Amino acid sequence: xxxxxxxESSNLSQFLGFRLTRVKIRVHKVLLARLAPYELSSMEFxxxxxxxxxxxxxxxxxxxxxDVSPPNLVxxxxxxxxRNLLVRLPGTQDRRLQELHLTETGxxxxxQAKADVERFENALEQSLTAVERRHIDSALRKLAAFQLDG
Amino acid sequence: xxxxxxxESSNLSQFLGFRLTRVKIRVHKVLLARLAPYELSSMEFxxxxxxxxxxxxxxxxxxxxxDVSPPNLVxxxxxxxxRNLLVRLPGTQDRRLQELHLTETGxxxxxQAKADVERFENALEQSLTAVERRHIDSALRKLAAFQLDG
DNA sequence: TATTGTTATACTCTATAACTATA
DNA sequence: TATAGTTATAGAGTATAACAATA
Numbered sequence: 001x002x003x004x005x006x007x008e009s010s011n012l013s014q015f016l017g018f019r020l021t022r023v024k025i026r027v028h029k030v031l032l033a034r035l036a037p038y039e040l041s042s043m044e045f046x047x048x049x050x051x052x053x054x055x056x057x058x059x060x061x062x063x064x065x066x067d068v069s070p071p072n073l074v075x076x077x078x079x080x081x082x083r084n085l086l087v088r089l090p091g092t093q094d095r096r097l098q099e100l101h102l103t104e105t106g107x108x109x110x111x112q113a114k115a116d117v118e119r120f121e122n123a124l125e126q127s128l129t130a131v132e133r134r135h136i137d138s139a140l141r142k143l144a145a146f147q148l149d150g
Numbered sequence: 151x152x153x154x155x156x157x158e159s160s161n162l163s164q165f166l167g168f169r170l171t172r173v174k175i176r177v178h179k180v181l182l183a184r185l186a187p188y189e190l191s192s193m194e195f196x197x198x199x200x201x202x203x204x205x206x207x208x209x210x211x212x213x214x215x216x217d218v219s220p221p222n223l224v225x226x227x228x229x230x231x232x233r234n235l236l237v238r239l240p241g242t243q244d245r246r247l248q249e250l251h252l253t254e255t256g257x258x259x260x261x262q263a264k265a266d267v268e269r270f271e272n273a274l275e276q277s278l279t280a281v282e283r284r285h286i287d288s289a290l291r292k293l294a295a296f297q298l299d300g
Numbered sequence: 301t302a303t304t305g306t307t308a309t310a311c312t313c314t315a316t317a318a319c320t321a322t323a
Numbered sequence: 324t325a326t327a328g329t330t331a332t333a334g335a336g337t338a339t340a341a342c343a344a345t346a
Contacts, residue, residue, distance in 0.1 A: 043313090069316085071314095071316080072314065072315080095322060096321065097322095
C-alpha cells in the first residue's frame with residue numbers, strides 16, 4: 001500500500017469553476033460507460049439525437065448547434081456514414097449542401113441508446129431533491145450565459 | 151451572411167449531462183481568458199494553488215488530488231520548474247520523493263493570479279441568487295458522487 | 301516485491317488555415 | 324466574393340506500458 005496522505009485542497013475546491021469541471025468529468029464518464037455498448041461517443045450520440053429530430057439538417061447546422069467546428073464534425077459524420085447510421089443526400093436546390101438523414105439502422109440505434117441515456121438521466125435527477133433540481137436548472141442557465149467583463 | 155436557421159435541440163439540451171458539459175466549457179473558457187496574461191493553464195494554476203498551501207507536497211499527492219495521472223503531471227511540473235515557479239527538492243528520508251515548493255516568483259505569480267481568479271469566481275457567484283448558490287452547492291456535491299448502477 | 305518519478309507512446313478533442321465546388 | 328463541405332495539420336488533454344532508482 002501507498003504512503004499517500006491527502007493534501008489540503010479546500011482552497012481549490014471552493015471554486016465553483018473547479019467543482020463544475022470535476023462534476024462534468026465524473027458525469028461524462030458515467031455517460032460514456034452507458035454509451036459504450038453502442039460504440040457511440042457522446043458527440044456521436046448528440047448527432048444521432050439532432051439528426052433524429054431534424055431530418056435533412058445540414059452539417060453546418062449541427063456544427064453550430066453542438067459548438068463543434070465543421071472540420072471537426074466531418075470525421076464524426078464520416079464514421080457514422082460508414083457505420084450506416086447516417087446518409088448524406090445532395091441538396092435539391094443548393095448543391096453545396098448535403099441533407100443528413102438517419103438510416104433505419106441509425107433510427108434503431110438512436111431508440112436504444114436514447115432509452116439508456118434517459119434512464120441514466122433519470123437516475124441523475126433522482127439523486128437530487130426537487131428543490132435542488134429546480135435551482136440547478138436556473139443556475140446552469142445563468143452560468144452558461146456568463147460573460148467575461150467584471 | 152449565412153443562411154443558418156437554428157435546428158431543434160431542446161431534446162438534447164433537456165439532458166442535465168449535456169447542459170453540464172456546455173456550462174463547464176463556457177465557464178472554463180472565461181477562466182482561461184483570465185489566466186492568459188499569466189501564461190497559465192488551469193492545470194498549472196491548480197498546481198500553483200496546491201503547492202502554495204502544501205509546501206513540500208509530492209508529485210504523487212498532487213496527482214491524486216487533481217485526478218491527473220503522474221505521467222501527465224510530470225510535463226506540467228517540468229514546465230513550471232523551467233519557468234522558475236517551482237523547485238524540486240530531494241526528499242530527506244526517502245530519496246525517491248521530491249518535495250515541491252513554490253519559488254518566490256511562483257508565490258508572487260500565485261498571489262496575482264489567485265486575486266484575478268477570485269474576482270472571476272465572485273462575479274460567477276454574484277450572477278446567481280442566494281438560494282441558487284445554496285442549492286447548486288449541494289447539487290454539485292451529489293452529482294460528483296454519482297455512480298453508475300441504476 | 302512495491303513505489304516514485306520518469307520516458308515513450310497513442311488516442312481523443314480541439315483549433316486553424318487552406319482547398320473545391322458551388323452560389 | 325462568399326459559403327458548404329472538406330483536407331491537412333497542429334496542439335492540448337488524457338490514458339497506458341514500461342523503465343531506473345529506491346525502498
